[in-house]
Amino acid sequence: xxxxxxxxxxxxxxxxxxxxxxxxxxxxxxxxxxxxxxxxxxxxxxxxxxxxxxxxxxxxxxxxxxxxxxxxxxxxxxxxxxxxxxxxxxxxxxxxxxxxxxxxxxxxxxxxxxxxxxxxxxxxxxxxxxxxxxxxxxxxxxxxxxxxxxxxxxxxxxxxxxxxxxxxxxxxxxxxxxxxxxxxxxxxxxxxxxxxxxxxxxxxxxxxxxxxxxxxxxxxxxxxxxxxxxxxxxxxxxxxxxxxxxxxxx
Amino acid sequence: xxxxxxxxxxxxxxxxxxxxxxxxxxxxxxxxxxxxxxxxxxxxxxxxxxxxxxxxxxxxxxxxxxxxxxxxxxxxxxxxxxxxxxxxxxxxxxxxxxxxxxxxxxxxxxxxxxxxxxxxxxxxxxxxxxxxxxxxxxxxxxxxxxxxxxxxxxxxxxxxxxxxxxxxxxxxxxxxxxxxxxxxxxxxxxxxxxxxxxxxxxxxxxxxxxxxxxxxxxxxxxxxxxxxxxxxxxxxxxxxxxxxxxxxxxxxxxxxxxxxxxxxxxxxxxxxxxxxxxxxxxxxxxxxxxxxxxxxxxxxxxxxxxxxxxxxx
Ligand SMILES: Cc1cc2nc3c(=O)[nH]c(=O)nc-3n(C[C@H](O)[C@H](O)[C@H](O)COP(=O)(O)OP(=O)(O)OC[C@H]3O[C@@H](n4cnc5c(N)ncnc54)[C@H](O)[C@@H]3O)c2cc1C
Ligand SMILES: Nc1ncnc2c1ncn2[C@@H]1O[C@H](COP(=O)(O)O)[C@@H](O)[C@H]1O
Numbered sequence: 001x002x003x004x005x006x007x008x009x010x011x012x013x014x015x016x017x018x019x020x021x022x023x024x025x026x027x028x029x030x031x032x033x034x035x036x037x038x039x040x041x042x043x044x045x046x047x048x049x050x051x052x053x054x055x056x057x058x059x060x061x062x063x064x065x066x067x068x069x070x071x072x073x074x075x076x077x078x079x080x081x082x083x084x085x086x087x088x089x090x091x092x093x094x095x096x097x098x099x100x101x102x103x104x105x106x107x108x109x110x111x112x113x114x115x116x117x118x119x120x121x122x123x124x125x126x127x128x129x130x131x132x133x134x135x136x137x138x139x140x141x142x143x144x145x146x147x148x149x150x151x152x153x154x155x156x157x158x159x160x161x162x163x164x165x166x167x168x169x170x171x172x173x174x175x176x177x178x179x180x181x182x183x184x185x186x187x188x189x190x191x192x193x194x195x196x197x198x199x200x201x202x203x204x205x206x207x208x209x210x211x212x213x214x215x216x217x218x219x220x221x222x223x224x225x226x227x228x229x230x231x232x233x234x235x236x237x238x239x240x241x242x243x244x245x246x247x248x249x250x
Numbered sequence: 251x252x253x254x255x256x257x258x259x260x261x262x263x264x265x266x267x268x269x270x271x272x273x274x275x276x277x278x279x280x281x282x283x284x285x286x287x288x289x290x291x292x293x294x295x296x297x298x299x300x301x302x303x304x305x306x307x308x309x310x311x312x313x314x315x316x317x318x319x320x321x322x323x324x325x326x327x328x329x330x331x332x333x334x335x336x337x338x339x340x341x342x343x344x345x346x347x348x349x350x351x352x353x354x355x356x357x358x359x360x361x362x363x364x365x366x367x368x369x370x371x372x373x374x375x376x377x378x379x380x381x382x383x384x385x386x387x388x389x390x391x392x393x394x395x396x397x398x399x400x401x402x403x404x405x406x407x408x409x410x411x412x413x414x415x416x417x418x419x420x421x422x423x424x425x426x427x428x429x430x431x432x433x434x435x436x437x438x439x440x441x442x443x444x445x446x447x448x449x450x451x452x453x454x455x456x457x458x459x460x461x462x463x464x465x466x467x468x469x470x471x472x473x474x475x476x477x478x479x480x481x482x483x484x485x486x487x488x489x490x491x492x493x494x495x496x497x498x499x500x501x502x503x504x505x506x507x508x509x510x511x512x513x514x515x516x517x518x519x520x521x522x523x524x525x526x527x528x529x530x531x532x533x534x535x536x537x538x539x540x541x542x543x544x545x546x547x548x549x550x551x552x553x554x555x556x557x558x559x560x561x562x563x
Contacts, residue, residue, distance in 0.1 A: 134354025
C-alpha cells in the first residue's frame with residue numbers, strides 16, 4: 001500500500017516574520033525555511049506505518065520552486081522512498097490551486113492514503129486536505145491525533161472543540177495531522193546521507209495540465225497594532241487593585 | 251446578495267459561534283439564509299429564525315446529519331450554495347472541517363479565519379500566527395468564508411424569519427462515526443468566556459491546575475492551556491489556546507507559567523487585558539503583558555484566590 005505525503009516549505013516556526021514597510025508582502029529573503037511542522041508529523045506517521053509493515057511505499061510531494069528540494073530531501077531522510085517536486089514559477093499558491101495539483105498527482109500515483117498537515121503555518125489556511133478529499137470523493141479525517149489502519153479502513157481520532165471524535169474511513173482516504181499525533185524523530189546523519197541518493201522527480205507544472213487560476217488575491221499586508229507597554233506589579237494586592245480600578249475588568 | 255450561513259449546533263442549541271457567523275453575514279448582504287442540518291433539530295431552526303437579519307431558515311432534519319460528518323454535510327451545502335453568492339461559517343473545528351470541503355466541491359478558493367469585512371469582496375485575516383495581517387480580495391463566483399468568532403459579536407434577537415423544510419442530500423458513504431470522547435465542564439466555554447485563566451508547563455502537573463481552578467471559580471473564568479501543558483497531559487487537548495488551538499479574546503486573560511511563544515500569543519493577543527504570572531521576568535509573556543507579576547505561581551495563585559474572595563466579601 002502506498003501513502004502520499006504532501007509537504008510544504010515554509011518559514012521556520014521559530015522565525016518572527018514582518019510585513020514589508022510598503023505593505024506589499026512579507027520579506028522572506030534570508031529567513032530560515034523548514035518543512036511545515038504538521039507535515040513533519042505526517043511524514044513521521046507515514047514512516048511509522050511503513051516500519052510497522054502496513055505500508056510499502058511512502059512518496060513525498062512538494063509544490064513550489066526549486067528551493068523545495070531541501071524539504072523533499074528532509075522527507076527522504078525521514079524515510080520516504082521517493083519524492084516529487086511539482087515545479088512552479090512562484091512559491092505562493094492558493095490552497096485551491098494546490099488541491100487541484102495534488103489531485104493530478106493522486107491520479108497518477110494512486111495512493112491508498114494521503115497523509116498531510118492540517119495547516120501550513122505561513123498562510124494558516126487549514127484548507128488543502130479537505131479540498132483534496134472533496135475532489136477525490138474520499139473520506140477525510142481532519143486534525144488527527146490518532147491513526148490506525150485495519151480492515152481496509154483508517155480509524156482516525158480527531159481533535160475537535162469539546163474533545164476527541166473518532167471516525168472510520170474506508171480507504172482510500174485523506175488524513176490531516178494535528179500536533180499530538182506523534183513526535184517527529186530526530187534525523188540522523190546516515191539517513192540524511194542516504195536521502196541524497198534517493199530518487200527525486202521534477203515535474204514542471206504545465207506537464208500536469210492543471211488550471212492554476214484563482215479569484216483570490218492578496219491586496220497587501222500590515223503589522224497588527226502593537227500592544228501598549230505593560231506595567232510590572234509588585235504584589236497580588238497591587239494586581240487586584242489595578243485590575244479593579246485601572247483596567248476595570250474584575 | 252444572498253448569503254448562506256451554516257449554523258453550528260448540537261441539535262438542541264444554536265451555538266454562540268453560529269450567532270456570530272450570522273452577524274458577520276449581515277456585513278455581506280441583505281438576504282441571509284441559515285442552514286440548520288441535523289437530527290431532531292427544529293429548536294435550533296427556531297432559534298435561528300429569531301435572529302436579526304435572518305430572512306429564511308432552511309431546516310434539513312435527517313439522521314444522516316446526526317454526527318455532523320463533513321462528507322454528507324458538504325454535499326448538501328455545496329448543492330444549496332449554487333443559489334447564493336457567499337457561504338459563511340464560524341472558524342471552529344466544525345467549520346474548519348466542513349467548509350474547505352464545500353469549496354473543494356465547488357472548485358473555488360476559500361478565505362479562512364476572517365477578522366474584518368471591508369466590503370462584500372475584501373476581507374482581513376491573520377497570517378503567520380497573527381504576526382501579519384493580510385487584506386484579501388475574493389471574487390470567486392461563490393465566496394466560501396469562515397469567520398474568526400472573536401472578531402464578531404453574536405447576532406441579536408428580534409428577527410422573525412420563516413422556516414422552510416428541505417430534503418436531505420445524498421450520503422457519499424465514505425465516513426462513519428465511531429465515538430465521541432468529550433470533556434464535560436461546568437465552566438463557561440473557552441471561546442466565549444469574559445475571563446480566561448490559562449496554565450502552561452510551569453503549572454507542573456494536573457494537580458497544579460487545581461490552583462487555577464480555584465481562581466477561576468472566583469472569577470467565573472474558563473480555563474485554557476498552552477500546548478506544552480496539553481502535551482504533558484495536564485489538561486485535555488481542547489484547552490489549547492494558540493495558532494493551532496482555540497482563539498480567545500476575553501476581557502481578561504491570565505497566563506500562568508506560560509512563556510509566551512508566538513504560537514501561544516496568536517491565540518490570545520486580542521484579549522483586552524493580559525496578565526502574566528511567571529517566575530522569569532525575561533520571558534515574552536512578562537515582557538508584553540499589560541500587568542506582569544513575577545514570582546512563583548504556587549505562592550501567587552492561592553493568595554490571588556484569597557484576594558478575590560476578600561474583594562467579594
Ligand atoms: C506548529 C506549532 C504550533 C504550535 N501551536 C501552539 C499553540 O496553538 N498553542 C501553544 O500554546 N503553543 C503552540 N506551540 C508551541 C509553542 O511554540 C511553545 O512551545 C509553547 O507555547 C510553550 O508552552 P509553555 O509556555 O507552557 O512552556 P514553556 O515555554 O516551557 O514555559 C514555561 C513557563 O513557566 C514558567 N514557570 C515555571 N515554573 C514556574 C513557577 N513555579 N512559577 C511561575 N512560573 C513558572 C517558566 O518561567 C516559563 O516561562 C506550537 C508549536 C509549533 C511548532
Ligand atoms: N505547496 C505545497 N506543497 C505541498 N503540500 C502543500 C502545499 N501547500 C499546502 N500543502 C499541504 O496542505 C496542508 C495544509 O495547508 P493549508 O491548507 O495551506 O493550511 C499542508 O500541511 C501540506 O501538507
